[in-house]
Amino acid sequence: MPVTLPLMTKVPSDPDAQKLLTALPSLEARLPGKEHAVAFLRRFLRSKDLHRTIYIYRKLVQLTTMRTSADFAVSQAADVFCSIRYVTDNPLVQELLQILSTPHLQALLYCYDKVTNHDFEPKIDPIPLNVDEDEAAVKIVRLIKNNEPLGATIAVKDDDEGTIEVARVLHGGAADRSGLINVGDEVHEINGVCVRGLTPDEVVDILSRITGPVTLKLTPSLKTTLQGSRECKTRVKALFDYTPEDDDSIPCPEAGLAFTRGEILHIVSQDDSTWWQARKHGDTKNRAGIIPGKQLQERREMLRRLAAKAEAERSETRPISPCHNSPRIPRQKRLRKTMYHAIQNGEYDTEAVPTYEEVELYQVKPYALRPVILVGPPGVGRNELKRRLKASNAGHFEEVLPHTSRPIRPFEIDGKEYRFISREEMQADIIAQRYAEYGEYKGNLYGTHIDSIQAVINSKKVCLLTPHTQALKLMRTSEIKPYIIYIRPPSLECLQATRSVSLARCTNSDTEDTKLFTTEELQDMIDSGHKLEERFGHLFDYVIVNADLTDALRELILITNKIEREPQWVPIGWCQ
Incomplete structure (x- = not known):
């Protein structure tokens, strides 16, 4: 038959706690600016756990006499354990050893010793009496320091007097959990050792060598508030x-x-x-x-950039010419086909220093899937990955048709390879900043219209894009909400091995002929990738190393599926 224990459904209210609650309004009136502290004290005095603890304490105090069957049960149990632990052939002895070694029984015996010996009064160290009369109010704080740091930083408050103060209290640390150490408190002693005149490093060294109880003698700060601790x-x-x-x-x-x-x-x-x-x-x-x-x-990064710029200028050397007027070296022919321009963006924004971006979790909506943008240095294989990703689920992924001012050819269909519009109309949209990127080739304009990207999103498909890196900042808006994946080239040795086996070829932008990659071109690909990561890496959401095309495609498919199912961190403005 199961044993039913009576439950105390109603917690008795402690009269002393009620008196303190009654006195709180007058205390709040005499302490302006301490409303948060009084509110915390009111919640504490009303808590049921406090009233249960006081009730149990009063019951224990009333037990003046208690019949004890043993003195110091913990030590006696330990003696029994040591006496019989060598008896290995008796199963009853082994069972008793197992019972005596269980934490629950040891805790029960420990509590029994404490209660029977009336050892449940709180122990508070006495406040030192040798305090100078001219000193300010002093508080004694005692903490138990294990292997973790104290969780507070210190600094010199006054170089002439050598006083040390608490500079900051780290949230979640031992000092913060105690609620007794505040920013601005002056530190006088640590375990009886005077720290006045010591450097912060010397004080930290003293604390680092202490394990166990730490007693701090502090002068409370006059500026301590609860506002800063939230x-x-x-x-x-x-x-x-x-x-x-x-x-x-x-x-x-x-x-x-x-x-x-x-x-x-x-x-x-x-x-x-x-x-x-x-x-x-x-x-x-x-x-x-x-x-x-x-x-x-931001300040440190700007100083670093200025120092790097000055160093680059100092390292530049001008060639010495025997002629007063050196012949002009012709510039290399510009390839207009690859010159795309991002609106209001240069190679990178020299004014913006990437530090932190406030973010929030965003769950993708099935009717507005996030576009996937693949970026990387030329030749790394992002266009091939885009083609294979689309082929893996042609009804789910869709590319954006570019706009062009070029006249339509007889065999072409408007809306299949390009969207053909007049040059005047395209220039007007460029001025209105409706193109994510654009360029001119052989007198004709080409570009990616923002409305075309939005049209693919509205069709409940995943829009695939491989824009120029300079266009990322314009595309990375709350209207489009893209997921940017950087395709990183592997090492030079890996590139030489994989590209030669697959007979990967690069396209000559001038003649549109293809040829195998040279070692110099592969090294240029790696160097260009490093520059892209340095300038635009803070915009990337994910990085895929294209060492093997099959593995890179598999990883790309996995991440595109993941962003449709799981919430992603996005700029906080995208969720509003």
């Missing part, structure tokens, strides 16, 4: 790589958070505009780390 919900996509160990200006490299371009970061605090606090998305167990703020990173 965790924000901003998610950003990192647009650059960051390694704290390589950053000489970071306040504490051990507290830094390393990340790579494309990772999603949860910004938990922007109280310090120079150094933010962040976690990697999905990581809720670890404390937050510090990363450079947006303004700091």
Whole structure:
């Protein structure tokens, strides 16, 4: 027959807690600006868990006498275990050993010892009495420090006096979880050791060598508020790589958070505009780390670009000519066919410094599938991948027909290979910024119209595009919502092996003849790929290395299926 235990359905209200609740309104009136603290205290005093804990505590205190069948049951159980553990031929002894080694029984015996010996009073270390009279109010904070850092950075507050203060409290760390250490608190002692006059590195070294209880003697900051401790919900996509160990200006490299371009970061605090606090998305167990703020990173990147530009100018050398007037070297013939222009974009936007992009999860709608854009250096195989991807499901993928001002030829059909319009109409749409990219070849205009892209989207098909990289910024809008895949060339050795086996050929833009790739052309492909990643890599959503065309196609099919089923991180403006 099962045993039914009585359940306490109604939690008794503690009278002392009720008195404190009654006094809160007068306390709130005397502490302007502390409304959040009083509200937290009110919720705490009303919680059922607190009232249950006080109820159990009062019941234990009332037990002045208790019949005990054994003193120190934990030690006696350990003695029994040690006495019989060598008896291996008796199954009953083995069963008893297993019972004695279970954590639940050990915890039960531990609680039994604590209750029978009335060892349930909280232990609070006495406050030191040798405090100078002219000192400000001091608080003693005691934490248990395991292998994790304290979760706070420190700095020198006054060089003349040598005072140390808490510069920031990292969200999720031991200091933050305690709720007792705040930004601006002055640190006087650590486990009885005076830290006045020490450098921050010396203080960090003291803390790093401590394991177990840590007692801090602090002077509370007068500027402490609860507003700054609230965790924000901003998610950003990192647009650059960051390694704290390589950053000489970071306040504490051990507290830094390393990340790579494309990772999603949860910004938990922007109280310090120079150094933010962040976690990697999905990581809720670890404390937050510090990363450079947006303004700091922009300033450092601009200084790096200026330094690189100055270095390039210094390295340039002018050839010495025996003639005063050197003959003019003719420029290489420009190939108008490959000269596409992105509206309001140069080779790359020198003013925009990629740092962080605020993002949000977006679920693709079945009636508005995201276009897939393939970019990469010439010859890497993006057009071949696009052709094979379309052939894998011709009814699902669709290419965009380009517009042209060229006269239609007798064997051509408007709307099949091109959409033929007048030059005046095409120029008017170019001025109105309705072309994602355009160019001129042999006196005729060619271009990709934004309305054509939108027409494929409205047909509930996946639009496939292989535009010039300069056109990405115009296409990457909330209207189109593209998914950009970069096709990266493999190493030179891999290119030479795979392209020679498959007899891959490149097209001469001047004569439109084809020929096998040379080693110099393959190296140019790799170098062009590096430049593309450096300038536009922050716009890429995914990277596929085209070492083997079959493997690259398989990966491309998988990722295109994935973006139709699973939510994706997109700029926050696309979800509004």
